[in-house]
Amino acid sequence: MIRVVVVDDQTLVRHGIRTLLDIADVDVVGEADDGRSALEVIAATTPEVILLDLRMPRFDGIWTLRELAERGIEIPVLVLTTFDDDSLVLDALRAGARGYLLKDVTVEQLTRAVHTLADGGTLIAPSITDRMLRAIRSGPxxxxxxxxxxxxxxxxxxxxxxxxxxxxxxxxxxxxxxxxxxxxxxxxxxxxxxxxxxxxxxxxxxxxxxxxxx
The missing domain is CATH 1.10.10.10 (Winged helix-like DNA-binding domain superfamily/Winged helix DNA-binding domain)
Structure with a gap:
């Protein structure tokens, strides 16, 4: 089973993701409600994949990604959020995220994404890929x-x-x-x-x- 840490400021969302992944034989070994607590949980549990929300109070997802990179922690991060804003997608990818999905995905899509990142791949939600490509080509x-x-x-x-x-x-x-x-x-x-x-x-x-x- 793939070991996963879920980082989201909403308790109900974290528990829901844990329940869904448990059904799919993915082992949620830890939870955190912001970036700072996530670093502690990650250090204690050594997951294979991190599921990370972006919009959190205090230490948000972008801060967390940058801090992981600064500390040399190379665990693949799958952003799982309700926000599909182009600038957020690019900021997350440039900060080191290996995947980006919206929270309306199915259990099968989420499970596949976790396995893809654990195997060394990358994955971006098809619904935002076209916009992201246009932003990359026209942006910085x-x-x-x-x-x-x-x-x-x-x-x-x-x-x-x-x-x-x-x-x-x-x-x-x-x-x-x-x-x-x-x-x-x-x-x-x-x-x-x-x-x-x-x-x-x-x-x-x-x-x-x-x-x-x-």
Whole structure:
């Protein structure tokens, strides 16, 4: 079972998510009502995925994402919120979120998202993907993209990058392209270096901004 921590300021929402995930054989090992308490719970429970709301009093979701990055905590974060504002989506992704879903998702969609992130993939709600892409292309340059010389990707690396953008994990990419998982990991590492990206999500953002992905 995948170990998950749920961070949301509403007790009823946290308990509801726990109940749904328990049915889906996902182990909720901790809960927190804001970012500061989340850091304590995460340190004590070492989850594999963090479910994070954005709008919380005191220490909100963006603060939490930035603090996790500052502390070098690389546990994948799935933002689960009622807000689909473009600027919030981009802020969350740029701060390190690996997934972004709205709270109207089904249990199956939420469970799949948890498994996708635990396997190393990324996932963004289809309902906001088109708007997010437009915002990326017309908005500010992703962090550092303007100062890094983008190196040309091979056709195979582009194939891997396209599947990364669709939320595929390394294992799923390997199966789709008939490659060894170790080979896919090497391709992903090379892609990050060539794009000057700190992680998979940042690589996709930069590739979109540069027009490598369409």
């Amino acid at each position: 340059t992703p962090d550092g993209a303007g100062t890094h010389q983008i190196q040309e990707l091979t056709e195979r690396e582009r194939e891997v990058l396209r599947l990364m953008a669709e939320g595929y994990s390394n294992r799923e990419i390997a199966e789709a392209l008939f490659l060894a998982e170790g080979t896919v990991k090497n391709h992903v590492s090379t892609i990050l270096v060539k794009l000057g990206a700190r992680d998979r999500t940042n690589a996709v953002l930069r590739a979109l901004h540069q027009g490598i992905l369409r």
